[in-house]
Amino acid sequence: MSTLRIESQDAGRGVTVVRPAGSIDAHTYRQMQEAMARLLATRASVVVDLSAVDYVSSMGAGVLIHVHAQLEARGGGLIVAAVRPTVMETMRVLGLTQVFAFAPSAAEGVRLLGEATGVIS
Amino acid sequence: MNARDTLARLDVRSDPAELSRVRAFVLRALETKARDTEAYLVAQAVDEAVSNVIEHGYGGDPEGAIEVGIEVAGRDCRVWVRDTGCWFDPTEAAEIDVERHVREGRSRGLGLYLMRAIADDIRYERTDDGWHELYLEKHLAQ
Numbered sequence: 253m254s255t256l257r258i259e260s261q262d263a264g265r266g267v268t269v270v271r272p273a274g275s276i277d278a279h280t281y282r283q284m285q286e287a288m289a290r291l292l293a294t295r296a297s298v299v300v301d302l303s304a305v306d307y308v309s310s311m312g313a314g315v316l317i318h319v320h321a322q323l324e325a326r327g328g329g330l331i332v333a334a335v336r337p338t339v340m341e342t343m344r345v346l347g348l349t350q351v352f353a354f355a356p357s358a359a360e361g362v363r364l365l366g367e368a369t370g371v372i373s
Numbered sequence: 374m375n376a377r378d379t380l381a382r383l384d385v386r387s388d389p390a391e392l393s394r395v396r397a398f399v400l401r402a403l404e405t406k407a408r409d410t411e412a413y414l415v416a417q418a419v420d421e422a423v424s425n426v427i428e429h430g431y432g433g434d435p436e437g438a439i440e441v442g443i444e445v446a447g448r449d450c451r452v453w454v455r456d457t458g459c460w461f462d463p464t465e466a467a468e469i470d471v472e473r474h475v476r477e478g479r480s481r482g483l484g485l486y487l488m489r490a491i492a493d494d495i496r497y498e499r500t501d502d503g504w505h506e507l508y509l510e511k512h513l514a515q
Contacts, residue, residue: 307396
C-alpha cells in the first residue's frame with residue numbers, strides 16, 4: 253500500500269519547508285493537499301523537499317500546480333527541491349520544468365526564497 | 374520476429390491502495406528491460422490508467438476487478454489494463470491544455486495527458502469476453 257508521511261518545518265523568514273516521504277499518488281494525494289492547505293492559510297513561501305518521494309502521480313503534480321498558483325497570486329513563492337531523476341521525468345513530461353522553480357536541496361531552496369523576498373540582504 | 378521476453382499478469386481490486394502494487398509490478402517486469410526513467414514512465418502511464426478505471430470505470434467502488442498484463446517483445450513494451458466497470462474511453466477525451474491548468478491552478482485532469490504523452494500507442498476496446506481493455510504500447514530506447 254502507498255504510504256505518505258509529511259513533516260513541515262519553519263525555516264524562518266516566512267518560509268516553511270515541507271518534507272513528504274513516500275509516494276504521492278491517487279491514494280495519498282489528499283494528505284498532501286490537506287497539509288498544503290493548512291500551510292497556505294498562514295505562510296507566504298514554501299519549499300517542498302521531494303528527496304524522499306519516489307513517485308508523483310498526476311494528482312500529486314496537480315497539488316503542486318494548485319499551490320504554485322495560490323502562492324503566486326499572493327506574491328509568495330514555491331520552490332520544489334531535491335527532486336529525484338525519475339520524478340523529474342514526470343515534471344518534464346507535464347512541462348512543469350518551465351513552471352516551477354527548482355533547487356538541488358531544501359537549504360538552497362530556502363536561501364533562494366529568502367533572496368527573492370528580499371529578507372536576506 | 375521478436376521473441377516474447379516477458380509476459381506477466383496482476384489482478385487487483387479497484388482500490389487506490391492497490392496502486393503501489395501496480396507500479397511495483399510494472400517496474401519488476403521492466404527491471405532488466407528498460408532504463409530506470411523509462412520504466413518509471415511506463416509505471417506512471419499504467420498507474421494513471423488504473424486510477425482512471427478506479428475513478429471512472431468503477432466510480433469509487435473498491436471491489437471491482439482489474440487485470441494488468443505486461444509483455445516485452447524486443448524493444449516493444451505492451452500493457453493491458455482490463456476491467457468490467459463502466460465504459461470509459463480515455464482515447465476519446467478532449468485534448469488537455471496543461472498551460473491552462475497551470476494558469477488556473479487546477480489540480481485534476483492531468484492523468485490522461487500523462488498517459489498519452491508517455492505511450493506511443495493507446496487503444497480502448499470491448500473484448501469478446503465482455504471486458505473493457507485499454508492497450509498501451511511503449512517503444513523502449515535501450
